[in-house]
Amino acid sequence: MARDTRDRILEASLALFNARGELNVSTNHIADDLEISPGNLYYHFRNKDDIIEQLFARFELRMDKALTAPAERLPTLEDIWLQLHLVYECIWDYRFIYRDLVDISSRNRKLRMHFSRILKRASEGAIEVMRGLATSGIFRANAEEIRATATNILVIATFWLNFSAVRGEHDERESINQGIYQVMLLIAPFLRDTERAQLTHLAAAYLR
Amino acid sequence: MARDTRDRILEASLALFNARGELNVSTNHIADDLEISPGNLYYHFRNKDDIIEQLFARFELRMDKALTAPAERLPTLEDIWLQLHLVYECIWDYRFIYRDLVDISSRNRKLRMHFSRILKRASEGAIEVMRGLATSGIFRANAEEIRATATNILVIATFWLNFSAVRGEHDERESINQGIYQVMLLIAPFLRDTERAQLTHLAAAYLR
DNA sequence: GTCTATAAATGGATAGAC
DNA sequence: GTCTATCCATTTATAGAC
Numbered sequence: 001m002a003r004d005t006r007d008r009i010l011e012a013s014l015a016l017f018n019a020r021g022e023l024n025v026s027t028n029h030i031a032d033d034l035e036i037s038p039g040n041l042y043y044h045f046r047n048k049d050d051i052i053e054q055l056f057a058r059f060e061l062r063m064d065k066a067l068t069a070p071a072e073r074l075p076t077l078e079d080i081w082l083q084l085h086l087v088y089e090c091i092w093d094y095r096f097i098y099r100d101l102v103d104i105s106s107r108n109r110k111l112r113m114h115f116s117r118i119l120k121r122a123s124e125g126a127i128e129v130m131r132g133l134a135t136s137g138i139f140r141a142n143a144e145e146i147r148a149t150a151t152n153i154l155v156i157a158t159f160w161l162n163f164s165a166v167r168g169e170h171d172e173r174e175s176i177n178q179g180i181y182q183v184m185l186l187i188a189p190f191l192r193d194t195e196r197a198q199l200t201h202l203a204a205a206y207l208r
Numbered sequence: 209m210a211r212d213t214r215d216r217i218l219e220a221s222l223a224l225f226n227a228r229g230e231l232n233v234s235t236n237h238i239a240d241d242l243e244i245s246p247g248n249l250y251y252h253f254r255n256k257d258d259i260i261e262q263l264f265a266r267f268e269l270r271m272d273k274a275l276t277a278p279a280e281r282l283p284t285l286e287d288i289w290l291q292l293h294l295v296y297e298c299i300w301d302y303r304f305i306y307r308d309l310v311d312i313s314s315r316n317r318k319l320r321m322h323f324s325r326i327l328k329r330a331s332e333g334a335i336e337v338m339r340g341l342a343t344s345g346i347f348r349a350n351a352e353e354i355r356a357t358a359t360n361i362l363v364i365a366t367f368w369l370n371f372s373a374v375r376g377e378h379d380e381r382e383s384i385n386q387g388i389y390q391v392m393l394l395i396a397p398f399l400r401d402t403e404r405a406q407l408t409h410l411a412a413a414y415l416r
Numbered sequence: 417g418t419c420t421a422t423a424a425a426t427g428g429a430t431a432g433a434c
Numbered sequence: 435g436t437c438t439a440t441c442c443a444t445t446t447a448t449a450g451a452c
């Protein structure tokens with residue numbers, strides 16, 4: 001028994017958007033792909049933007065979960081690795097949003113506001129984590145260094161897949177691990193020598 | 209006396225692309241803007257991609273110049289600041305390329321190759337500069353840290369304007385200075401204390 | 417060199433039958 | 435819910451007059 005058509009439209013749209021870029025996928029393409037009529041598609045969604053917004057809502061829910069600091073205790077380097085992995089997996093699954101981020105967010109005020117809000121939450125999370133490491137005494141940086149480093153982490157995470165694609169990387173899945181590595185290296189120089197070595201070890205483990 | 213029509217088309221295209229994004233500017237828009245006919249535009253250029261390629265060629269020439277290490281002597285922090293400024297100014301003037309980088313480079317193999325080549329040159333340049341600082345004894349990092357930091361610098365520089373736009377910054381011109389600052393902070397933790405303080409001072413000077 | 421006119425294709429979206 | 439048919443707007447691109 002086939003699922004809800006509405007749901008199949010969302011699923012097919014996500015796959016097509018991710019594969020070719022949202023700009024290069026028309027509502028006709030989506031209907032073709034599902035072997036339904038364009039009219040049917042418009043019965044379930046007001047327009048293309050409606051589809052995008054529904055997908056974005058799912059993305060936002062998942063990203064919010066990934067950004068919520070899970071632990072009561074102070075974070076360890078392994079915690080950070082895990083959280084980065086969750087964030088990157090989410091970005092990967094909704095990579096069409098990131099691929100044409102400026103264009104999409106310039107066309108849709110609502111999405112821009114929500115994405116901006118996600119960035120803000122992510123920034124606060126990163127700052128929180130680094131403060132936690134500082135409290136543990138394994139991280140040495142002043143408030144301004146932490147703030148600016150959080151910003152750099154966001155830029156890397158937000159655009160890593162794009163960078164990877166433009167450089168011509170083919171095994172895009174592997175580039176997630178590289179993305180994690182690049183962020184880890186961003187915070188490494190602030191670590192105490194012991195933990196810096198530990199991180200180098202961790203990094204070697206999952207990079208190839 | 210008006211310049212060459214061909215030249216005016218390139219100039220108007222660049223301005224429109226930068227303002228609204230290349231995707232949202234048709235050949236008709238360009239012709240309208242110049243108050244010439246679409247037919248006239250197609251007399252001077254084979255198609256829209258032709259216009260984009262001509263603009264990209266100018267961009268590449270200018271970026272190559274900005275990336276060429278100017279000094280015989282070992283680089284200082286001020287040299288780096290100056291070079292970053294040249295690079296960001298170039299990115300700013302051709303920001304339409306960066307705005308829709310993935311889409312443009314996925315549609316045009318030639319541009320993708322050339323952009324990839326620019327990234328490679330930039331990476332080598334950044335590594336060269338950091339090695340120079342290390343030779344001067346004011347920078348302490350191993351080869352792998354330098355390589356990965358160079359990559360992070362490229363990602364920040366490449367996507368800083370996009371990040372700034374999505375965050376909702378309005379004074380986009382000011383964001384160039386912030387972009388320079390973010391890159392500077394990336395290399396700061398590897399500096400000796402004296403130079404780190406000097407950089408903090410430099411940074412304060414041109415950030416507001 | 418520049419214009420007018422227009423072809424050809426595509427995309428978003430709707431009306432109305434079933 | 436789903437389909438067929440169709441409309442309207444836009445875009446790229448060309449032909450041919452001036």
